[in-house]
Amino acid sequence: MRWAWILGLSAAFVAGCATGVRPWERDQLSRPEMAWEVDALEAAHRSHIHFSKEGSLPGGEAGGGGCGCN
């Protein structure tokens, strides 16, 4: 039930944004500081530290495992 609610909200959100931003209006969106991860190496290493030292899954990605971190 909760998942249906979340999916419904997401769909409504996407529909609300459907007016769209044209390709020539994307100067701000395409700036490097607007990337999901501005520095890929730093983001990868931080995610690894948090995964190793906390009890959660990083999220937003597939894979996992890969260290016997103490």
Add this chain to the structure above:
Amino acid sequence: MLAALTASALLLPGLARAQEERWGVDYGFTLYSEDDLDSDKLQAGSPERYEIETHQLRMRAPLGGRIDVGLDLVHETMSGATPWFVEPDANGEPVQVMTGASVEDQRSDVLLRGTYLFDESRTSLLGGYSKEDDYQATNFGFSAEHDFNEKNTTFSWGAGLSLDEIDPTPTATNLNPSQEDKRSLSIFAGISQVINRSSIVQSTFTYQNGSGFLSDPYKLVSVGGVNLPDSRPDSRNQFSWLTRYRRHFSSVNGALHADYRLYVDDWDVTSHTVELAWYQMLWDALAVIPSVRYYTQSQAEFYGPYFVTSPGGEFTSDYRLSPYGALSWKLRAETRLSDWPFRMAWKVGVSWERYQSSGDLAIRDVEIENPGLVSFNVLMFNLSARF
């Protein structure tokens, strides 16, 4: 690690991709240093906790306009003491017994990735291998991104499998440890949506099933005054829901990054993570980026600092499965140079992060704090070149 390296390349918003048409080499050096354990929490062993030096190298090459191949290499060396078990002191307060300071290990990791670029979608395949003295992992993954709605909407999904082998080093309490296996299967699906000319949001669900040996072969648990091996269930189902928001402010030449992650699993752990960062650009050549991250988690159902009577077949005293909260602060500075020297585009970055965890920082009251909770500093330097 492999998962994170993959994701960062695959989940770009489909907009900040202009530079990707060039060849790229990135190098990173990180010094990770945990605080010494407080003397009032230390029962025995060394107070000097882990230090890790990490070298990362990433190379990427576009081939023929449609294919992009990447190679990631990581090498790290670890040394220091690590929490062994917790026991009650004379007053019943939990105190930590650490290992000696002689624990040393190295980890090497290689990941190869190939991406095919269609007009409105991208498909990637990857394979990786990670090796430590006592641990090896082989990873495979697939992911895809599809653009819709004049590239205002991007749907991404993928799956990954990691096959891990654990071959524990013999210790004084376990002279002949058995070799163990672990398997992790994960899938994710997410959507990113342009909201307007200056903001974009992304939301991604990830599910992972782990099975096999999920215990820590080097940790013990005090049960009725007897130290028994850490013993966890042989399966774990984990869900994570990550939402990220980016907004650009032209008037001040800066950008806000806001991330929230909800995590739940069938070991009863629930966590919340909030991260805020501000990217202040100065003359388009220098960026100063302060950020703050808050994390809070509940304990696993079979966790206890120690057990007076046996709780059954499953128990752990690992601080990672204890209730706590953590706050970290980071400051990063980056400078970008285009076409000089050597007609290449360069980026040089330095960052420092302070991470502190404690029972008091948890969102819910923690009755007994695990004495092994970790606090650390991370110093990172990195250099990127595009040509």
